[in-house]
Amino acid sequence: MNPQKLFGKMLSFYGRQLWWPVTEKGEITPTYKKRAKLSENQKLEIAIGAILTQNTDWKNVMRALENLNREKMLSCKKIANAPQAKLAALVRPSGYYNQKARKIKFFCNYLEKNYSGKIEKLFEKPVSELREELLSLHGIGNETADDIILYAAEKPVFVVDAYTKRFVGRFCGKPMQSYVENQCFFEENLPKNTKIFNEFHALIVEHGKRYCRKKPLCEECFLNNSCPFFLSGKHA
Ligand code: SF4
Incomplete structure (x- = not known):
């Protein structure tokens, strides 16, 4: 077939x-829902979720994202500036929490430094360039890069x-x-x-x-x- x-x-x-589940403004839990447009923050949340979902079930990632939302930490600047130990405690439910905290912190620092913290600026690049750039970053492999490109940047891979x-x-x-x-x-x-x-x-x-x-x-x-x-x- x-x-x-x-x-x-x-x-x-x-x-x-109705993938990828994201959090609506003022809510804590990501939901599956038809959305006409993703906000900048929801795009960042998808990228963070794509990193957190490495080697674990989505239900664990949801708990980590809920923790980040509860603490109003789902912003590029806040993650970039957060103490590693605080971040690790928040993403603990997703497993490998020290590594994952380092990865999302690195990613947000990179966005802050190179794109003024605006993930949409990174997403302006053509797919092949975007993919290459994502793959060059600490903690991002093929699957994570493609999750980010497909579900957050909404480009076809x-x-x-x-x-x-x-x-x-x-x-x-x-x-x-x-x-x-x-x-x-x-x-x-x-x-x-x-x-x-x-x-x-x-x-x-x-x-x-x-x-x-x-x-x-x-x-x-x-x-x-x-x-x-x-x-x-x-x-x-
Ligand atoms: S469960 Fe998988 S392997 Fe079995 S029939 Fe369905 S598609 Fe094929």
Whole structure:
């Protein structure tokens, strides 16, 4: 099944996922919701969330973001100037909290120094330049950079994570090892469209949680009649 058809099938099964969850002004908890426009602060929150979500579940990141919101710390300047220990205590629920506090502090310092603290200025760059710059920063790898580009800068790159690799490996009948190989599978076979890339990645994550788990629920999966992994009997 080509990626476009697969996208349609997954979208009609699961419905829109409304990623990336962000916090409304005056609130504390990020919410999934259709938004016409992201504010500068929400874009920063997505970038911070993308760093905090490394090696942990989103529910832990939510608790860390709630802590930052409660303390009114979700601003570039405040994070850049915050004592490391204070920041680490606030992001503690997201795990690896000392490292992550250092990473978000570094990121905000970088924005302060190079873009007067305005993430939107960084996002004015073309995708390839933006990606290269993000990857050059401490603590930002492929997945985090692409999360930031797709969900905060709202530019079309396909995000590859562990759910994507597992699903593609099974559904395409052959594991694709590298990040770029997995990414190309989608980018070369779909219209280069931010909305589609946004929704498709979110749908794959949902599918990875519901059916295509580490131990997959293939018998119940709505995609099983076109999945080589299931059809070859590897699931049994
Ligand atoms: S049939 Fe199994 S391996 Fe294939 S997509 Fe569904 S859960 Fe994943």
